[in-house]
Amino acid sequence: MKFKVNNKEVFASTGGRPFDEKKPLIVFIHGSGLSHITWVLQTRYFAFHGYSVLAIDLPGHGYSEGPALESIEEQGKWISDIIDSVKMKEASLVGHSQGCLVALECASQFPDKIKSIGLMGGAGAIPMNPELLDLAEKGDPKAVDLMMDWAHGPAGHFGGHPVPGLHHMNLGGSIVINGSVKNALGVDFRACDNYKNGFEAAKKIKCPAINILGDRDRMCPIKAGKKLADNIENSEVEIIENCGHMILLEEAGKSLELLKKFIRKNHPTEFR
Numbered sequence: 001m002k003f004k005v006n007n008k009e010v011f012a013s014t015g016g017r018p019f020d021e022k023k024p025l026i027v028f029i030h031g032s033g034l035s036h037i038t039w040v041l042q043t044r045y046f047a048f049h050g051y052s053v054l055a056i057d058l059p060g061h062g063y064s065e066g067p068a069l070e071s072i073e074e075q076g077k078w079i080s081d082i083i084d085s086v087k088m089k090e091a092s093l094v095g096h097s098q099g100c101l102v103a104l105e106c107a108s109q110f111p112d113k114i115k116s117i118g119l120m121g122g123a124g125a126i127p128m129n130p131e132l133l134d135l136a137e138k139g140d141p142k143a144v145d146l147m148m149d150w151a152h153g154p155a156g157h158f159g160g161h162p163v164p165g166l167h168h169m170n171l172g173g174s175i176v177i178n179g180s181v182k183n184a185l186g187v188d189f190r191a192c193d194n195y196k197n198g199f200e201a202a203k204k205i206k207c208p209a210i211n212i213l214g215d216r217d218r219m220c221p222i223k224a225g226k227k228l229a230d231n232i233e234n235s236e237v238e239i240i241e242n243c244g245h246m247i248l249l250e251e252a253g254k255s256l257e258l259l260k261k262f263i264r265k266n267h268p269t270e271f272r
Contacts (some may be wrong), residue, residue, distance in 0.1 A: 005085045012036060012054040013061035015047025024269045025091040027082060028055040029099030032192065033185030035062030037218045041252045042259065050269035055081035056082060060184045068187040071193040076105025083113055088104050092267045094118040096248050098192050101126065108201035116208045116266040120247045121217055123224035124198035124231060150218055151245040201230035208266040209235040212255050214243030
């Protein structure tokens, strides 16, 4: 689905069903340098079970027109603009990694628009390794190799990946092929590194939240995820064992089950 936000073309996957303004909306927000494809399993389930879904490509990512937005605050405001652009009054947000920071910022800025937030592999701050940040800003493909290696837990490095086509080698390759290392990944990493408002934003959130964490996450360690959850008033924590940072792919089934239960409870739909 393509539409305009602030006079720029935006792409979002609708999960294989037409967008329907009558159904509750869920907006899925990807992580650094990535795109809507990371949410293929989750969007398809919700689209076929009573929800309208938008797995957006952030500006300058995937099929969305650039340039990439340079701060988490800008990205949070942009998500609110997405909701307005599709003529909806409210939505639930689901974010992964950097997408969690964006969801936090949006929910804190626009509390009346957000019904619930689901955070996968999140933290209140995501400081970047200086060497990795430098490689990404130079457009060096090594940044992608390092990110993919570091992001996946032990199981993610072996066969039997639960989401076809999104093994970490293929996922990393897509970043290199579409040329988004410097223009998207580098900008994203810098935005994460600069963002200092995560815990203050978390304290302002009143809607229900779920924090889904991997116990082998090396990018946003479980301790950091729990600290974030402690700062959100109405928050629950779920921990998936033997799982790294790429929770939505490494343990797609388990994370989807947790998300289904949470969203059905806090943002129910009358459609089937």
